[in-house]
Amino acid sequence: MATNDEVMRSKKPDAALGSKKKDSIIFLTIIYVVCIILAVLSLWPFICMLINSTRSSTQIMSNAVSLIPGKNLTRNINILKKLKTFDAMTGLKNSFIISSCTTILTIYFSSLTAYAIYAYEWKLKNAFFAMIMGIMMLPGTVTMIGFYRTCYQLHLTDNKLVLILPAMAAPMTVFFMKQYLEGALSLEIVESARIDGASEFRTFNTIVLPIMKPAMATQAIFSFVGSWNSFFLPLILFNKQKNYTMPLMVSLLNGDIYKTEFGCIYLGLSITALPLIIIYLLLSKYIVSGIALGSVKG
Amino acid sequence: MFNLGKKKLVSYSKYGYLFAIPFFLTFLVFTLYPICYTLILGFTNQEGAIPPKLEILKDPLANFKYLFKKRSSGAMSYFLESLITTARIWIVNFIPQLGLALLLSAWFTDNRVKVRGQGFFKVVFYLPNIITAATIAILFKTLFGYPQGPVNDLLKNLHILKKPFNFALSKTATRAIIEFIQCWQWYGSTMITLIAAVIGINPEIFEAAEIDGATRWRKFWNITLPSVRPIMLFTLVTSLIGGLSMFDIPQLFATGGPDRASTTIAIYIYNTAMKKPYKYNRAAAASILLFIIIVACSSLLFYLMRDKDAAKLKKLKKEQLKSAKLAQKGA
Numbered sequence A: 001m002a003t004n005d006e007v008m009r010s011k012k013p014d015a016a017l018g019s020k021k022k023d024s025i026i027f028l029t030i031i032y033v034v035c036i037i038l039a040v041l042s043l044w045p046f047i048c049m050l051i052n053s054t055r056s057s058t059q060i061m062s063n064a065v066s067l068i069p070g071k072n073l074t075r076n077i078n079i080l081k082k083l084k085t086f087d088a089m090t091g092l093k094n095s096f097i098i099s100s101c102t103t104i105l106t107i108y109f110s111s112l113t114a115y116a117i118y119a120y121e122w123k124l125k126n127a128f129f130a131m132i133m134g135i136m137m138l139p140g141t142v143t144m145i146g147f148y149r150t151c152y153q154l155h156l157t158d159n160k161l162v163l164i165l166p167a168m169a170a171p172m173t174v175f176f177m178k179q180y181l182e183g184a185l186s187l188e189i190v191e192s193a194r195i196d197g198a199s200e201f202r203t204f205n206t207i208v209l210p211i212m213k214p215a216m217a218t219q220a221i222f223s224f225v226g227s228w229n230s231f232f233l234p235l236i237l238f239n240k241q242k243n244y245t246m247p248l249m250v251s252l253l254n255g256d257i258y259k260t261e262f263g264c265i266y267l268g269l270s271i272t273a274l275p276l277i278i279i280y281l282l283l284s285k286y287i288v289s290g291i292a293l294g295s296v297k298g
Numbered sequence B: 001m002f003n004l005g006k007k008k009l010v011s012y013s014k015y016g017y018l019f020a021i022p023f024f025l026t027f028l029v030f031t032l033y034p035i036c037y038t039l040i041l042g043f044t045n046q047e048g049a050i051p052p053k054l055e056i057l058k059d060p061l062a063n064f065k066y067l068f069k070k071r072s073s074g075a076m077s078y079f080l081e082s083l084i085t086t087a088r089i090w091i092v093n094f095i096p097q098l099g100l101a102l103l104l105s106a107w108f109t110d111n112r113v114k115v116r117g118q119g120f121f122k123v124v125f126y127l128p129n130i131i132t133a134a135t136i137a138i139l140f141k142t143l144f145g146y147p148q149g150p151v152n153d154l155l156k157n158l159h160i161l162k163k164p165f166n167f168a169l170s171k172t173a174t175r176a177i178i179e180f181i182q183c184w185q186w187y188g189s190t191m192i193t194l195i196a197a198v199i200g201i202n203p204e205i206f207e208a209a210e211i212d213g214a215t216r217w218r219k220f221w222n223i224t225l226p227s228v229r230p231i232m233l234f235t236l237v238t239s240l241i242g243g244l245s246m247f248d249i250p251q252l253f254a255t256g257g258p259d260r261a262s263t264t265i266a267i268y269i270y271n272t273a274m275k276k277p278y279k280y281n282r283a284a285a286a287s288i289l290l291f292i293i294i295v296a297c298s299s300l301l302f303y304l305m306r307d308k309d310a311a312k313l314k315k316l317k318k319e320q321l322k323s324a325k326l327a328q329k330g331a
Helices: A002-017 A020-052 A055-064 A073-083 A089-120 A124-135 A140-153 A160-168 A172-186 A187-194 A200-211 A214-231 A230-235 A246-254 A260-296 B002-011 B011-042 B062-068 B077-108 B119-128 B131-141 B150-157 B171-197 B205-213 B214-228 B227-242 B248-254 B266-276 B278-329
Strands: none
Touching: A020 B077, A020 B119, A020 B131, A020 B171, A073 A260, A073 B002, A073 B062, A089 A124, A089 A160, A089 A172, A089 A200, A089 A214, A089 A246, A089 A260, A089 B011, A124 A172, A124 B011, A124 B171, A140 A230, A140 B011, A140 B266, A140 B278, A160 A230, A160 B011, A160 B227, A172 A214, A187 A200, A200 A214, A214 A230, A214 A260, A214 B214, A214 B266, A230 B248, A230 B266, A246 A260, A246 B131, A246 B248, A260 B131, A260 B171, A260 B214, B011 B278, B062 B077, B062 B278, B077 B119, B077 B171, B077 B214, B077 B266, B077 B278, B131 B171, B131 B248, B171 B227, B171 B248, B205 B214, B214 B227, B227 B278, B248 B266, B266 B278
């Protein structure tokens, strides 16, 4: 709301001054002020979290806002270990296994499916592609009950495969990969491979996949992060704590035993957020350009 | 040459099927079957920890009817209440989100003033989106803690509040915070999408408008907005679908409370199916309704947007015809 007011205000001097340079300076100042406020808003919760994870609960109780890190990080780590409920190592391990497998399956099979649609003419192709477009947007909530009941009856709850295998059909990724193939792969390359006597499957693995590397990288990041952050499905499918993924572990911090251990809560949250923050900062270039790519083409 | 290529493609068609099979089988088992099963469950007697033998109810629509039945107190049913809550949270989060994203994208693509540090701002604005929603929900719960918490302390230090405020007990505050989190998490993503769309507009159009003396506002209103409409539609539809299935943040921030004030449809479905007395059939019925609502809303949005565009084109053509006729008359 404040930003809208500022736009309105920027209009007035605009008309009155008429001088382009002055107008630009005022305009830019407003932009920077708004952007800096938004940046602080984006960062403050995380900075607060990281700093408070190094402070003791008593310190946080007396003053929760501080810009100076405390010296109680190891103390908080020890309390977190002692309370046992929140088990970061198990969470990290499970999340890592599930997210990596999911990503590999998604990337490989989406590329294969996209290639099948792009490179070959087959009768049901258009119907198949229409189906992919149709289910692309379907949220998991809609299918959850049927999926859960099926898994329950087959005794597949608490089985990591139930979360991993569905990754072989990722409509969004297939759609993106197909768009990419249209721009990047000319069928003449495939033809020449055929003339050289390569089998179709081999051509895909040795010629098409390397060409798709940039698209695969972008999609890999998004599918990894998406799987890592998913909360709803693991919540329903996993009962045993040894299977808990990171988001489920985090939800345990809501529990009563942490009620007064603020330092611990912040530390637990930091442990879950830090890997993502680090990965994001390292790959931000690809991620930011990836969001734009994916959506413009959609 | 062209013909030869086509001939070869046809003879290779079996590989098309072969390579699409893994996707199709997975889709069949993990998406299509659960959808059909959910659909059937909605009409059955499946409930309780150990459900009875699957039977279609005597009144097949009983589960659906229950969802709309008024409570004994005369208040609207829990399902409808959750539907309204969901819609409310989504609308209040989406309008400022889109507004902010549009404003920022217009600023960042302005061709007369160059905003420095754009890369930095983009990375920072998008950061909340990449962090686990579960983490963010609990982080905000802790930040808004009562009686001690960073937000309360901050507001006290700034002399905005005299006494700490218990956010978790206020319906309005809880909803407002959830709306804020949603908006805060997503405006960066929407902004980056829109920036890409604005960059895609032919710069000559802007230059021509500038020569005609168009102000910044006019350029935004008459060129940028109409040009990014397809992308806005895309954002609108994805955000709507995401919003209708919102679960993580309201569940972990406020467990749907206080007094059901933040119980979204997804939370309603979850609570109905996964908590005593385990009404799978009722939850399935609610899922089907959610599915219908999603399909209806997306179709409506697509229809509205496309219709407008087509109507505009028609108008333009008419005008062109008119002017052509006038010109003919003049000649």
